[in-house]
Amino acid sequence: MTIVGPSDDRPSKNRRRDAQQKAKQLRDEQKKKDRRNRVFLRSGIIVGSLAIVALIAVVIVTSIRPVGPGPANMASDGLLIGEGMKVVTTSALSPEAKPVPTEPDTTGTVTDIRVYVDYLCQLCGQFDKTNGEQIAKWVGAGAATVEIHPIALLTHKSAGTEYSLRAANAAACVADSSPDDFFAFNSAMFTDQPEEGSAGRSDDDLLALVEKSGVHANLASIRRCIDDRTFVSWVKAATDRAVTGPVPNSDLTAIKGTPTVLVNGKQYVGSLNDPKEFAAFVLQAAGETYSTSTATPTPTPTPTPAG
Template identity: 50%
Template sequence: MTHGISGSDRQSKNERREAAREKAKALRDSQRKKDRRSKVVLQGSVILVAVAIVAVVAFAIVTTIKPASPGPRNMLSDGILIGEGLTATPTAALQPGADPVPNLRNDDDDVIRIQMYVDYFCPICGQFEKANGDQLTTWLESGAANVEIFPMAILDRASQGTKYATRAANAAACVADTSPDKYYDFHNSLFANQPEEGTVGLTDPELISLTKEVGVENPRVVENCIKDQKFKNWVADARTRAQNGPIVDSNIEKIAGTPTVIVNGLKYTGALDDAKAFSAFVIQAENTNFNESSTATPTPTPAP
């Protein structure tokens, strides 16, 4: 007996071909769906990565490029005016883009106005302070003179990359902003602890320690101000303004270097480490107030 496939079970060649086509079509459709899903996933991943990159860049820009902010309070002129009893003259803060407002000088009184542009890293500034600091303090305490101090940062290049001149000037600005009546003490302390030029300078913790030693008010606020270098941009702008001028009510146009000392509008050109010469200059300048025709400074002569 012969066994075979019945006619109803046997597929014709056309039917087999059609079945193969249907199977291939199903495979293609399935692959296309997989490809579409993979494409969507890939596009979504690319978008997420792009969004993440934009967020990182935006964060970096926001954290590195800070908007302009006001300068320190009590330094509207870019300097702080210290008067009788070592107290500071209160002022508003200098607003971004604004010009400094000079402190008024009363030509009718007999109070001597001394302006000092100093870099706290400048060794010659330190020599001037060492020679004349005690005399300046005596004049201030008695009310014989006012001293306006302009902190500048010129010697950043000399501190092995730590930018000590800027950090010291910023620290001084932090003290002026929140504890102005302690500024003069801090000014003296910076020179008493002045590091040698060419070193890294004082660290921020050391600067903070000095502010606490002079008894600043709100020491934590001052500490954060120093750590954040809150007035770093103001320090740079104030330096530019001083170097470009004008220096109002004086016989000089701009600040060429530190220390620059001006007495009643007249620049001191004598020996910076000679207390007698400076004292004699101050006595002479007291009676030779600056006016538009003042082109020369009194000649320092030995005090009697």
């Protein structure tokens, strides 16, 4: 006969107690694991957020550079060349300073020619190849001055290389370090000119063109300037000023395209590949300005005979 007594309940109670303890242990371990996961998750979010903030900061600093001083000799946003093809030198403007427009000759004795160019602009190339030589003759003889304004309207039309911007920066580098060679470099930029939509010249190609155009002074400085893109912020600012206007010493409200050629403040809208037509316009503008003054005449522009 089997005797059943109170001692038979002990194994069952012990098992329940053990089960309860194991369940509690599992719950405690799960809670610890959940806390660790929450800590890791929060840490990961913080680290990820910091990384995103850092990336945004790098992008902002890289793409929005503070506007630094402009190049020397371009206080008007252009480089002015006078008699004997000598540059009118100016100091570099401080970042907060406004450009100082060139005062035109009001006596009518010297013709004021201003040209706004983009080095990727094919029409600019046509104008320079057609008229560059006779402009140099007029300026050399003291009959005219020429002021060249490099701007960058076609920056986004060079397969992502920002050639217009880099080219205008290179021109500013030459103006800053070797100004009397600027006119030759400006003309060289239109020789074998890259086509719109192409990648344009590399920075190394631009430096090679600097040397090829006859610039020998301060080449190391010009190299650093081109490599560092020292005047890119200035080019952007000068371009913005040109396209928002007003255009100094003219009736134009803004520069709407390149080339924009002004003669004594009047825009030339004639043929870009006929030197006689441009010469006639210059003579007419010079005559109209002179007729309103009583100055003693000096050499006036004359058409360059067709070769």
